[in-house]
Amino acid sequence: MKYLDEFSNPDLARHLLDQIHAATTGNWAIMEVCGGQTHSIIRHGIDQLLPEGIEMIHGPGCPVCVTPLEVIDKALAIAERPDVIFCSFGDMLRVPGSSQDLFRIKSRGGDVRVVYSPLDALTVARENPDKQVVFFGIGFETTAPANAMTVYQAKRLGVPNFSLLVSHVLVPPAIAAIMESPSCRVQGFLAAGHVCSVMGTAGYPELADRYRVPIVVTGFEPLDILEGIRRTVLQLEQGRHELENAYARAVPAAGNPVARRMLEDVFEVTDRAWRGIGMIPGSGWRLSDAYREWDAEARFDVGGIHTDESAICRSGEVLQGLLKPHECAAFGKECTPRNPLGATMVSSEGACAAYYLYRRLDTPATRPVGAGA
Amino acid sequence: MCLGIPGRVVGMVPGFGDQLALVEVEGAARKVNIGLLDEAPAPGQWVLIHMGFAVETTDAAGAETAMSGLEMMGRPRDDAVLDHPGPGP
DSSP states (O other): OOOOSSSSSSSHHHHHHHHHHHOSOEEEEEEEOOOHHHHHHHHHHHHHHHHHHHHEEESSHHHHSOOHHHHHHHHHHHHHHHHEEEEGGGGGGOHHHHHHHHHHHHTTTEEEESSSHHHHHHHHHHHOOOOOEEEEEESSSSTTTHHHHHHHHHHHHHHEEEEEEEEEEEHHHHHHHHSSTTOOOOOOOEEEEEHHHHOOHHHHHHHHHHHTTEEEEEEEHHHHHHHHHHHHHHHHTTTOOOOEOOSSSOOTTTTHHHHHHHHHHHHHEEEEEEETTEEEEEEEEEOOOOGGGGBBBHTTTOOTOOOOOOOSSOOOHHHSSSOGGGTTTTTOOOOOOOOOOSSSGTTTTTHHHHHHHHOOOOOOOOOOOOOOO | OOOOEEEEEEEEOTTTTOEEEEEEETTTTEEOOTTTTTOOOOOOOOEETTTEEEEEOOOHHHHHHHHHHHTTOOHHHHHHHHOOOOOOO
16 A cells, blocks of 8 residues: 655645545446556555545556557567668567567577667668668557658658558547447546647547546646546546546647648558457558558568467456456466566556556456446 | 657757757757657757657646656656657557
């Protein structure tokens, strides 16, 4: 159990918690979508300070965690080629593929480089014209503008030896898929403010209305999360289902117009598989026809690689909120951050890694379906 | 992977079509692409940098919030500057 004086403003935290306790009469299951929010909730023990009737479900908001095994295997197949310099954020190097990871390839002499920006990969491409340089472009709406801009620059500058392995996913279709699932237990959502700062909030009121579910946009600081929970609980108790913005900084309804124009030019919506969840229609982006030439999947002919997920790892159930990490038999035994079976144990934003790091073995078990309200 | 790293604009880098600004991030000068902003930020303006791009303008309070967020995620400031694009989404 954490103590309130560990919060940046204990008085305000106490005030918000008092309001949440006073307002709560029913049992409510609320999903935080963002991996940063999950980390914050577990690190600060927010879920343990809430009324017994409120359960936090950790959603699929970790970009490393939802990248399908199949895409990891495609990355590995490309990175193994002697003519390739494979560039990625550091988080992806330890994500296990079917038989190895990017670190293993690097240790065997493969040219795998950790970069800070896709623009760094573009620079590597210009400095190494005799090599193929590939950047691993994963993530949600937040990471897509930088990748889009880099491909735009590759085209504008004429850098033929650069390409992007794309596995971009979108939050609103995932919320719809979660709500459509027969095993869905979610009654309210905390959405991520920094996602909305790119795309705006346009898609959310329709989702709140269609699924009669409150959606509250908030940040990932502990006080942001408590305020988001407070507003969600008030909606649930009052039978409302609206989009509310509780983010500390203003989220313009239209998002970032420059980034949106770039995204519309470079990417087009496509069906995407989510690790542990499966195919969600219209839930991702791929390069548009005008930029298909820079698509690594086509360039290296890895489209034929198909991989099934691990039979032992239950991260799919964790990502859907059907299982808490420590309820998995492999948690902390066969599966640790040093030897992860699944991506939720790899990334600091993954629910399994957060539970492991903060020794959260005493969290109540997941409620059965139908016990939410 | 989704959060911005705060920095303060020093000035534009000549010769890159007004696309690159020099930004001070925790005492280190970085070249940052400003092509995703509506207009070029003035010297002294705080920006949030994501994957090498300035994605939002902000103020000193917003910059401190962003940096404390990165620390909350368990990433020392120097590491955040050098290695990580930040948590997400």
